[in-house]
Amino acid sequence: MAEKRITVRATRFDPAKDSEPRLQSYDIPFSDDSMVVLDALNYIKSHVDGSLSYRWSCRMGICGSCGMTVNGTPKLTCSAFLRDYWPGSITITPLNNFPIVRDLVVDMEDFMEKLKSIKPWIIRKQEMPLGAGEHRQTMEQIDDFRQFSQCINCMLCYAACPVYGLDDKFLGPAAIALARRYNLDSRDQGTKERLPVIAHSDGVWECSFVGECSVVCPKGVDPAKAIQQTKLDTSVRFILPYGNRE
Amino acid sequence: MSAETETSSRVATRTYKPAMPAGWWLRKGHYFWYMVREFTALPLALWLLWLLYEIQRAGRGPSGYYPPSSTPFVVFSVICLLFALYHSITFLRLAGVILHFKVMDKPVPSGLVVASQFGAWLVASIVIGAVLIGFGR
Numbered sequence: 001m002a003e004k005r006i007t008v009r010a011t012r013f014d015p016a017k018d019s020e021p022r023l024q025s026y027d028i029p030f031s032d033d034s035m036v037v038l039d040a041l042n043y044i045k046s047h048v049d050g051s052l053s054y055r056w057s058c059r060m061g062i063c064g065s066c067g068m069t070v071n072g073t074p075k076l077t078c079s080a081f082l083r084d085y086w087p088g089s090i091t092i093t094p095l096n097n098f099p100i101v102r103d104l105v106v107d108m109e110d111f112m113e114k115l116k117s118i119k120p121w122i123i124r125k126q127e128m129p130l131g132a133g134e135h136r137q138t139m140e141q142i143d144d145f146r147q148f149s150q151c152i153n154c155m156l157c158y159a160a161c162p163v164y165g166l167d168d169k170f171l172g173p174a175a176i177a178l179a180r181r182y183n184l185d186s187r188d189q190g191t192k193e194r195l196p197v198i199a200h201s202d203g204v205w206e207c208s209f210v211g212e213c214s215v216v217c218p219k220g221v222d223p224a225k226a227i228q229q230t231k232l233d234t235s236v237r238f239i240l241p242y243g244n245r246e
Numbered sequence: 247m248s249a250e251t252e253t254s255s256r257v258a259t260r261t262y263k264p265a266m267p268a269g270w271w272l273r274k275g276h277y278f279w280y281m282v283r284e285f286t287a288l289p290l291a292l293w294l295l296w297l298l299y300e301i302q303r304a305g306r307g308p309s310g311y312y313p314p315s316s317t318p319f320v321v322f323s324v325i326c327l328l329f330a331l332y333h334s335i336t337f338l339r340l341a342g343v344i345l346h347f348k349v350m351d352k353p354v355p356s357g358l359v360v361a362s363q364f365g366a367w368l369v370a371s372i373v374i375g376a377v378l379i380g381f382g383r
Contacts, residue, residue: 015259015262073274097266099263101259162266162270208280209280210276211280215276229343229346232345
């Protein structure tokens with residue numbers, strides 16, 4: 001029986017030589033139904049072309065490093081199975097909307113700055129002494145923010161967001177979802193500190209609710225929901241006199 | 247490491263930022279239907295401008311006023327109605343995502359929120375229809 005093979009096209013871009021990216025085609029064995037797109041890239045790097053550059057780490061959908069565009073859709077390549085594409089070919093390009101550093105590697109700097117700007121940590125007006133015990137929460141209080149805390153910062157939502165693609169000043173889906181995660185946390189008292197960033201015109205109000213960010217999220221987070229709910233909350237805070245209370 | 251040292255030690259890397267293609271909204275069905283949803287506001291705005299013009303015309307008094315009834319106007323109105331229905335349905339369905347509140351410490355299911363929105367829409371339509379028909383007689 002003939003060996004199963006699959007054609008993989010990957011973006012190549014050497015900033016020292018190329019003026020723009022190009023696609024390079026590789027014909028590789030598809031030996032195992034459990035092979036994922038990341039396995040195909042690893043095969044190419046190990047056996048065909050060691051100069052191919054891409055990010056990856058955990059290979060189990062946790063680290064969020066291996067996000068790329070697979071046949072036009074942002075995916076974690078460690079969770080995208082070759083069997084879902086075979087006998088067709090696969091085209092792997094870098095995540096949309098980000099500057100390409102080399103081959104399939106994008107510049108994450110803008111995302112990291114945005115993430116930092118929303119202060120993604122518990123903010124307290126005054127820290128409780130350790131002896132006072134834990135900040136206890138009920139299951140209902142945890143349920144309020146649980147889904148937004150599943151984000152792994154893979155940036156697929158930014159790659160799927162045409163608003164960010166058209167205007168990269170937009171704070172973006174993951175950063176706003178994470179801000180909401182902390183604003184909804186009963187232990188947190190930092191909503192007022194985050195408001196200038198999330199309620200800014202480049203924050204939630206830039207979003208026109210395309211919703212594709214929630215479709216592509218590999219962890220089931222719903223950033224579109226976080227953004228729309230934040231719009232409502234910030235409006236209520238603005239309109240109602242008691243809204244500015246902590 | 248100081249900020250200056252950190253900055254100067256970075257190696258400047260040339261990156262390539264692809265431009266967003268004008269036809270980005272044709273890449274996926276989801277993008278396409280988003281654009282349709284946004285576009286539906288345009289014919290609605292045109293129809294409302296027409297309504298303002300009709301109100302201004304009717305303000306001159308009943309003598310000489312006749313409602314528009316040409317075939318092109320009826321076709322235009324039906325198309326606007328379809329757009330209005332699509333806009334309203336998508337808008338009300340999204341309410342289930344946006345509105346979040348609790349009753350007795352339990353979150354209200356989004357399906358119930360959406361159903362209540364459609365219910366309110368139906369009641370409002372019946373009331374407005376009854377008022378218009380009542381005044382028309």
